[in-house]
Amino acid sequence: MSEVSTDLLRSTLKEVFGYHHFRGNQENIINNIINGKDTFVIMPTGAGKSLCYQLPAVVLEGTTIVISPLIALMKNQVDQLRALGLSAYFLNSSLSKSEITKVKKETLAGNTKLLYVAPESLTKEENIEFLKKINISLVAIDEAHCISEWGHDFRPEYRRIKTIIGDLGEMPVVALTATATPKVQIDIQRNLQMDNATVFKSSFNRHNLYYEVRPKQNIKKQIIQFLKPRKGQSGIIYCLSRKKVEEIAQFLAVNGFRAAPYHAGLESSVRMANQDGFLSEDIDIIVATIAFGMGIDKPDVRFVIHYDTPKSIEGYYQETGRAGRDGLDGHCLMFYSYNDILKLEKFNKDKSVTERENGKVLLEEVSAYAESAVCRRKQLLHYFGESWDEAECQSTAGCDACNNPPESFEGQEHMVTALKAVSETGERFGIGHLVDVIRGSANQYVLSYGHDKTSIYGKGKEESKELWSSILRQALIFEFIEKDIDNIGVLKLTGKGKDFLKSPHDIKITKPHDYSQLTRETEEE
Ligand code: ADP
Numbered sequence: 272m273s274e275v276s277t278d279l280l281r282s283t284l285k286e287v288f289g290y291h292h293f294r295g296n297q298e299n300i301i302n303n304i305i306n307g308k309d310t311f312v313i314m315p316t317g318a319g320k321s322l323c324y325q326l327p328a329v330v331l332e333g334t335t336i337v338i339s340p341l342i343a344l345m346k347n348q349v350d351q352l353r354a355l356g357l358s359a360y361f362l363n364s365s366l367s368k369s370e371i372t373k374v375k376k377e378t379l380a381g382n383t384k385l386l387y388v389a390p391e392s393l394t395k396e397e398n399i400e401f402l403k404k405i406n407i408s409l410v411a412i413d414e415a416h417c418i419s420e421w422g423h424d425f426r427p428e429y430r431r432i433k434t435i436i437g438d439l440g441e442m443p444v445v446a447l448t449a450t451a452t453p454k455v456q457i458d459i460q461r462n463l464q465m466d467n468a469t470v471f472k473s474s475f476n477r478h479n480l481y482y483e484v485r486p487k488q489n490i491k492k493q494i495i496q497f498l499k500p501r502k503g504q505s506g507i508i509y510c511l512s513r514k515k516v517e518e519i520a521q522f523l524a525v526n527g528f529r530a531a532p533y534h535a536g537l538e539s540s541v542r543m544a545n546q547d548g549f550l551s552e553d554i555d556i557i558v559a560t561i562a563f564g565m566g567i568d569k570p571d572v573r574f575v576i577h578y579d580t581p582k583s584i585e586g587y588y589q590e591t592g593r594a595g596r597d598g599l600d601g602h603c604l605m606f607y608s609y610n611d612i613l614k615l616e617k618f619n620k621d622k623s624v625t626e627r628e629n630g631k632v633l634l635e636e637v638s639a640y641a642e643s644a645v646c647r648r649k650q651l652l653h654y655f656g657e658s659w660d661e662a663e664c665q666s667t668a669g670c671d672a673c674n675n676p677p678e679s680f681e682g683q684e685h686m687v688t689a690l691k692a693v694s695e696t697g698e699r700f701g702i703g704h705l706v707d708v709i710r711g712s713a714n715q716y717v718l719s720y721g722h723d724k725t726s727i728y729g730k731g732k733e734e735s736k737e738l739w740s741s742i743l744r745q746a747l748i749f750e751f752i753e754k755d756i757d758n759i760g761v762l763k764l765t766g767k768g769k770d771f772l773k774s775p776h777d778i779k780i781t782k783p784h785d786y787s788q789l790t791r792e793t794e795e796e
Pocket of ligand 1: 290291292293294297314315316317318319320321322568
């Protein structure tokens with residue numbers, strides 16, 4: 272393997288990239304790659320993942336292949352690298368035939384340090400033949416969560432990457448992502464056969480962001496009240512549909528705010544003008560579909576509002592992550608209604624069974640997050656596999672749940688019932704079924720599995736479905752149960768959960784918010 276000294280890495284950092292220090296784990300990650308090891312990097316957006324493969328690309332002999340699904344951003348990245356004096360190219364469907372020939376020629380001549388390739392270009396036979404002929408120093412797979420069906424951004428072509436790079440020869444592989452739940456992480460590693468990779472995972476806590484969820488009621492009035500004291504501040508409002516984007520942008524403009532719409536249906540000149548206006552501070556508020564934000568690096572976004580309930584916690588984390596990049600406060604406000612969840616579920620109805628089931632679980636997680644009264648930060652970080660003591664939320668920007676502590680009760684007996692439901696049904700079921708058993712439902716599934724014979728059947732019939740769902744979700748956060756990696760939605764006991772059943776102890780359970788009074792009519796005025 273190549274011998275690269277610490278001095279060379281540091282001088283390259285300074286002389287080529289113009290930075291004085293490595294950030295976080297960058298130096299360890301780079302060393303690991305340079306030592307020829309497969310590497311898996313999980314870091315929040317903005318933490319500096321690109322440098323982790325760009326710097327090795329500079330010091331290693333040959334060409335680094337970067338697989339990235341974001342065609343729109345490839346050009347930006349390549350332009351930035353060229354501005355640093357590096358020879359970088361991209362191969363994707365936006366290039367003409369003669370441009371492709373030129374890129375290949377330069378690369379074959381050994382003149383390319385970084386070659387960005389879109390996954391759909393990577394899978395083309397003529398490109399595979401071309402790649403076989405060049406000296407590849409490293410393969411970087413950016414946005415690696417796209418490999419996983421369990422993620423929010425699955426791209427089928429990503430599944431073929433491993434087979435293709437396997438044919439290209441022996442070289443280290445680095446997979447990078449900003450969003451990976453433990454389940455997605457395992458899926459990525461399995462798919463890329465990177466079981467022996469060194470994993471570098473940074474904390475996902477964004478200490479300067481305040482998280483808040485409000486019921487989706489009188490929403491326009493609430494938005495105006497929220498925005499009034501924030502006039503002149505930069506913010507993003509995400510809506511689900513293009514129509515809603517237009518409507519809200521106009522509504523804000525009429526109310527004297529400098530707001531503009533952004534969605535894929537706008538003329539590209541209008542879209543660019545609005546984006547530029549936002550970056551250059553002529554526009555304070557961008558009202559957008561989730562098409563907006565990828566690669567937007569505006570440091571002083573002070574708030575992100577989700578007008579409509581988001582599709583997944585990962586997406587939500589990513590979108591709210593655009594607030595407070597400068598380290599100063601950011602307010603993340605989500606409007607929630609169960610009607611939105613049902614609407615989003617309908618969008619999935621034409622998809623394959625797996626995608627539909629997966630989409631449903633992602634949505635259930637959003638609804639659990641919104642309806643739960645547990646510290647938001649604790650829930651978000653738990654989602655990414657991190658433990659977090661809510662007592663510490665005070666030392667951050669905080670959240671609505673910690674600011675207004677929810678009602679709680681001593682719930683040892685409830686927890687025992689919930690965990691027994693998991694174990695006595697053979698650790699093969701999800702929340703919905705377990706709640707049915709606990710509440711003594713006589714539906715055909717419960718009866719056909721004989722779950723009416725379990726010791727806890729009907730034990731919780733006095734309490735609501737919402738409360739029992741919430742207790743099971745809190746059991747997940749307490750790490751008494753965990754999600755089965757292979758069977759979506761299925762819950763299993765952990766060692767900690769088994770211990771609790773053996774010797775139960777006092778435990779505080781928070782009551783969920785009651786959104787049942789929310790009807791379609793009250794959502795909007
Ligand atoms: P990510 O891919 O993790 O979202 P980027 O690679 O785009 O993040 O980096 C985010 C920002 O941080 C960029 O503006 C980049 O130039 C900057 N950056 C990366 N590493 C360093 C460093 N060591 N020192 C200073 N700035 C850095």
